[in-house]
Amino acid sequence: TINKILVSACFLGDRVRYNGIVKTLEDKLLLQWQQQGRLISICPEVISGLPVPRPPAEINQTTKQVMTIDSVDVTEQFNEGAQKALLLCQRHNISFALLKESSPSCGSSSLYDGTFSQQKIKGEGVTTQLLRKNNIEVYSEVTIELLAKRINSSDQTS
Template identity: 40%
Template sequence: MILVSACLLGVCCKYNGDDNKNNNLIELMKKCTLIPVCPEQLGGLPTPRKPAEIQAENAGDVLEGRGKILNINGEDVTENFVKGAYETLKVAELFSVNYAILKSKSPSCGCGFVYDGSFSGKLKEGNGITAELLIRNGIKVYTEDDTKELQKF
């Protein structure tokens, strides 16, 4: 069983009400049980919602209370993002998953690179809040772009 960002499976949970459907992952459903989760919805945010980005050195700082997540209007949505991360971890633990495939670049789901907080499309090294929490709890996180690694499933 693998935890997957719900938007990658075609669920319309993206900030703009759209999805990020990925046909490789739809194909993977023939071989593995994929458990869809959307941390931002689990954290109580509506869909559609304003885009938000990490305003901190890294996701760890946010989890430890030293940084914030603001949406493009400057509203503080840190609590929703942190709650969504912990709710996602709860689902991961319920199903004893060891792996997650999460949407690249997202301030919740991104792994390796995330948007840099300037709302300009620029990236910086780092993880989203949920990816960081899952990694800290021993779950191996991939993105949909790790096509080579995903072939092992």
């Protein structure tokens, strides 16, 4: 069978990013997967009702709350977005995700440090954490080649 892939909606050019700027991921693997009908896209932040544009948010490393730059606690919305992403994976039998690196929802190996000072640290976004807890493998634009290998071998064995 063909494995489906959950993908960050912003990679496909949807206008969902916090600053309202479209930033499509130009990548031949992504294009190929799109043509193969594998992609199921979601923006965990927009699906939970947050607007576009919206104030940037980061995970506070002490409290683990997701806070906007204006100190509004949006943890609940981020958790809801993560739950919806998980439900979508379960509905489509998805075991792999390609999510935008460093986002407080979608990041899979790095995050901003919570102080809005452009400093990155190691860490995972809220959606990535929940997906990984549920055995969904999460990759990013940086590790997309690795995902391609996993997809190829998994297509053959499943």
